[in-house]
Amino acid sequence: MNQGRPFDVLSDARGKDVTLQLKNGTVITGKLLSFDIHLNLVLEEAKEYKTGIETGEEIGTTIVRGDTIVLVKGL
Amino acid sequence: MNQGRPFDVLSDARGKDVTLQLKNGTVITGKLLSFDIHLNLVLEEAKEYKTGIETGEEIGTTIVRGDTIVLVKGL
Amino acid sequence: MNQGRPFDVLSDARGKDVTLQLKNGTVITGKLLSFDIHLNLVLEEAKEYKTGIETGEEIGTTIVRGDTIVLVKGL
């Protein structure tokens, strides 16, 4: 078992659904495929929820730049 | 087959149509020609959709700076 | 006993409840599981308090990017 460091926690979340909050207020959900050391993430079957809108738009496989992310929850 | 890391996913998307969301709200579509480690992208036959405008402006071959990108979708 | 440097203080706070203020005004509380050199933090049983809202939303295990953090209090 890993030591629970941030990248270990992300590593354990691969294949699971996660939720991202971005700096521009957008929320992205999807299945975590992979990430790199910049916290760039690849999500599959992603949905994008713009600020104040309930319904998510399906955006498919998506790369999210790490420097736009505030937090990753649902881990 | 690659391991699905962010740059692998981008690599597989070369020659395909992708959609970028930029930090200033602009959306750019185009065929991905290439990229570098800063996530600077080159798109061919690109179109630019400013915030709240439906019709894209054709902007030809375009380099988009990586640090202005929020996400790359349609992969 | 450590020398009280910022990362020593964080290290001593593992397993305890901490409160984060983020640059976007959000407050996050939770039990500190781990962190890395970028000040990326992992909180367990986290709660998120959006600006001006009293009630926290439970967001579970959460990674908060270090570069969105203003301060960590309650240490």
Add this chain to the structure above:
Amino acid sequence: MNQGRPFDVLSDARGKDVTLQLKNGTVITGKLLSFDIHLNLVLEEAKEYKTGIETGEEIGTTIVRGDTIVLVKGL
């Protein structure tokens, strides 16, 4: 022939007219003289179009800092 990477594409554009969009909304046109690894560009016979203004102001030979650029089009 080069491989179409972002800096190769810029390299091929030397001596040609390019159009820059800056983060502050300004558009700059001019003939690309040179660039460096930070994407700092030198344009000759440059014109500056402030947000919402049709007529460009002639600003001569100009260095544009790379970190203010959103995209380079017309390549």
Add this chain to the structure above:
Amino acid sequence: MNQGRPFDVLSDARGKDVTLQLKNGTVITGKLLSFDIHLNLVLEEAKEYKTGIETGEEIGTTIVRGDTIVLVKGL
């Protein structure tokens, strides 16, 4: 005696009360416990004064990220 360089001045201030101005307008006071090369600071018995509010909130031992600091005064 040290040469008065910024980190020397901070070093001399350990154990004393300092006042921080943050980029978001908040003012933090407290006793300087420690700092690191990123100018991350640890304050003890810290108080937080939000923009335009006279009364400080006691926030205990607090880590303030260096990149949110405008200036450190009262040295």
Add this chain to the structure above:
Amino acid sequence: MNQGRPFDVLSDARGKDVTLQLKNGTVITGKLLSFDIHLNLVLEEAKEYKTGIETGEEIGTTIVRGDTIVLVKGL
């Protein structure tokens, strides 16, 4: 003769009058004395034009941080 790269162009401009546009909208004019690799510039007999104000304020010898500069024109 140099190759026209951004720093070569700046180097040739030493001793000449240049005009800077800053990210906060301010315009600075002055005689370029020197610069460094961060594009920090020293101007002599500088004048500062705040946004929307025609008359420049004389500010003497001035160091302008490179990361606040949008462009350098009049080269």
Add this chain to the structure above:
Amino acid sequence: MNQGRPFDVLSDARGKDVTLQLKNGTVITGKLLSFDIHLNLVLEEAKEYKTGIETGEEIGTTIVRGDTIVLVKGL
């Protein structure tokens, strides 16, 4: 005599009164004690002038983070 590079100019200004413009609009004056390679400055007998306010507040010996500085004038 030095070559007038930005850090040389700062070095010559030690012990003299300088004026800083910060990114948040604040103006700081004081006697330059020291600086480091990040352009972090230490001022003695500093005064702080908030945007649009004529009277400076005396803030004593102060460290100003380099990345909040737009320009240093009065050199």
